[in-house]
Amino acid sequence: MDRISRRSQGPEGVQWFGNHRISSLLFADDVVLLASSSQDLQRVLTERFAAECEAAGMRISTSKLAEAMVLDRKRVACPLRVCGEVLPQVEEFKAYLGVLFTSEGKMEREIDRRIGAAPAVMRSVYRTGSW
CATH class of the missing domain: 3.30.160 (Double Stranded RNA Binding Domain)
Structure with a gap:
């Protein structure tokens, strides 16, 4: 997963302490992708991350808890799609x-x-x- 994450990184992510950017969090086989807009996250998810998974002979399993969550004080819709399926948005x-x-x-x-x-x-x- 580390290799896939590194190869799928782009300018997206969230700013952290000055000019550091975090674009993903990895733990075992779990991945959290981070972006500052739903458009950026959709681009990372489909154009880079899913493509890198496919190149490594893997695929994103939407049946295994693939979810979207927006970190914001107010509710914001974030309709993300992967493999033609809309990911459920959770609180x-x-x-x-x-x-x-x-x-x-x-x-x-x-x-x-x-x-x-x-x-x-x-x-x-x-x-x-x-x-």
Whole structure:
């Protein structure tokens, strides 16, 4: 995936700390493509990323949770297509070791979820004597 991601990169992405750009996040076989507009993301997805996947003998599986999410404080439509199918747009999803991402960029639900899990973790640690 790293090779496909590197070969499909272009000027799109999101600006991060000054003039650094991030165009994708990779974890095992999961990929998150980033762009600052739906047009840029559509271009990356179909013209470069899908083409690089195909060149490597792979394809994007829309049945395996291919989704679109817009990070914005207000709802914005982002009708992305891949392989002729419109990707479902979601308001939140779990990725990267179970971290909850929301379209508004808020972390309150993730923090509450982790705080709620703490008692079970502490019981487990106490039972095993790992502390």
